[in-house]
Amino acid sequence: IIPVYNVEKYLNKCITSVVEQTYKNLEIIIVDDGSTDQTSIILENLKKLYKGSQIDIEIINQDNKGYSGARNTALSFIRGKYIIFLDADDILPQDTIEVMLDTAYEYDADILQGSWYTFTNEEKKEYRVKESGRKTGSQGYISGYPWGKLYKYSVLENFQFPDGYWFEDTPISFILAALPFKCISIDNIVYGYRLNSEGITSKAVYSEKSNILAANRNILVSGELI
Numbered sequence: 001i002i003p004v005y006n007v008e009k010y011l012n013k014c015i016t017s018v019v020e021q022t023y024k025n026l027e028i029i030i031v032d033d034g035s036t037d038q039t040s041i042i043l044e045n046l047k048k049l050y051k052g053s054q055i056d057i058e059i060i061n062q063d064n065k066g067y068s069g070a071r072n073t074a075l076s077f078i079r080g081k082y083i084i085f086l087d088a089d090d091i092l093p094q095d096t097i098e099v100m101l102d103t104a105y106e107y108d109a110d111i112l113q114g115s116w117y118t119f120t121n122e123e124k125k126e127y128r129v130k131e132s133g134r135k136t137g138s139q140g141y142i143s144g145y146p147w148g149k150l151y152k153y154s155v156l157e158n159f160q161f162p163d164g165y166w167f168e169d170t171p172i173s174f175i176l177a178a179l180p181f182k183c184i185s186i187d188n189i190v191y192g193y194r195l196n197s198e199g200i201t202s203k204a205v206y207s208e209k210s211n212i213l214a215a216n217r218n219i220l221v222s223g224e225l226i
Contacts, residue, residue, distance in 0.1 A: 001086070002018075002028065002088055004033065005088075010194065068162055069161075084100070148191040
């Protein structure tokens with residue numbers, strides 16, 4: 001699942017990193033969340049480029065609803081057994097999906113957390129998580145981000161990301177980690193996170209949309225979410 005909004009600068013590298021995965025039996029669901037730049041044109045060109053290949057690219061266009069609204073839309077289109085979230089300015093190392101699926105099958109993991117690196121045009125820094133082979137629930141390491149993880153679809157089919165907030169994924173990660181799911185963490189680098197000065201993380205300190213307590217309150221009062 002890839003939510004996109006005005007990411008013409010990074011979109012080609014992001015999508016290419018998925019198409020060039022060593023594991024090919026994929027469905028890429030891209031939600032264009034009301035982009036106003038060249039994003040929609042780039043997406044259509046990419047879809048034409050890979051038409052007829054083993055990888056299925058599904059593009060959904062909607063009015064701007066934010067990251068949470070885009071992810072929720074994509075979840076309703078899922079046909080596969082496992083889900084990976086990818087932000088449109090980030091990339092996946094070439095063997096990410098193969099490594100994560102192999103491990104998920106080996107341990108029958110509900111949530112698989114991998115290691116990652118951050119990068120800019122000038123530098124790259126790795127962040128390794130400790131492997132937790134057979135631990136479950138809160139004993140397994142789970143970060144507060146949706147990216148860098150593989151989820152069974154059954155874990156997320158009754159969840160919705162709360163609309164209208166940034167970092168809306170963090171409370172959900174905490175809730176999932178506390179439930180009796182089998183959570184596995186691995187040392188393998190599975191995600192490349194771009195340090196983007198124009199992204200949400202850099203701007204969040206100035207916005208009320210990053211109010212985690214408010215987002216958390218949205219989750220707790222909704223009977224459909226917990």
